[in-house]
């Protein structure tokens with residue numbers, strides 16, 4: 655009994671023997687636990703959701719909004735074939751803004767690549783052509799909203815009604831009701847397509863409340879907000895009008 659007391663590795667003073675295999679075992683165990691915790695913290699930081707995806711049809715203004723937000727300047731843009739990614743810092747906060755190409759053949763691939771890092775999605779709409787392109791605008795939005803990652807993480811959406819400097823631009827409330835009407839139609843066609851082919855959806859294809867007209871408010875806990883923007887400067891000395899977008903970014907950060 656006396657012997658056991660003296661060899662206890664927890665007893666400081668004369669009984670702590672560094673070469674004791676028991677002590678070595680404990681030290682190795684502590685190191686292993688610390689390294690494992692460190693590794694998980696590092697992985698968590700690396701994969702933490704801090705990206706905001708700029709999405710929408712081609713020509714909506716994503717790349718110009720990206721450059722105005724990050725570099726505060728107007729640039730002549732071209733159809734993007736790859737993503738732009740950069741850090742948007744404000745106060746103590748930091749978000750990664752990712753401008754995803756709007757081209758039909760590219761957008762799904764980029765969305766799949768970045769959706770796991772997304773903290774929110776900005777869906778940019780060309781307010782001039784929205785009525786003419788309503789089917790495509792609504793269909794792409796429907797695809798994004800019914801994605802499982804969006805639903806599981808309740809990712810917030812901002813519908814950004816861009817190009818408000820144009821006289822033919824529709825306002826936010828008109829765009830919202832145009833989209834709600836079209837989403838309603840899409841929802842019916844998508845559910846009957848599924849029924850007729852006897853397929854089971856691999857995502858939440860039914861959006862909103864059954865037996866009710868489609869409303870964005872019914873998507874909660876996925877919150878969908880609408881604001882207006884103008885990404886070109888009306889006057890070269892004046893900044894672009896992106897205040898609504900900036901406020902929303904602050905809210906979700």
Ligand SMILES: Nc1nc2c(ncn2[C@@H]2O[C@H](COP(=O)(O)OP(=O)(O)OP(=O)(O)O)[C@@H](O)[C@H]2O)c(=O)[nH]1
Nearest residue numbers: 712713714715716717718731734756817884885886
């Ligand atoms: N008048 C006006 N033009 C804008 C505005 N925002 C963007 N544009 C113009 O719209 C065109 C398309 O803008 P982009 O930023 O390239 O569009 P995009 O959404 O990135 O397009 P993709 O790269 O094809 O996905 C450019 O000529 C822009 O200068 C705006 O607020 N007002």
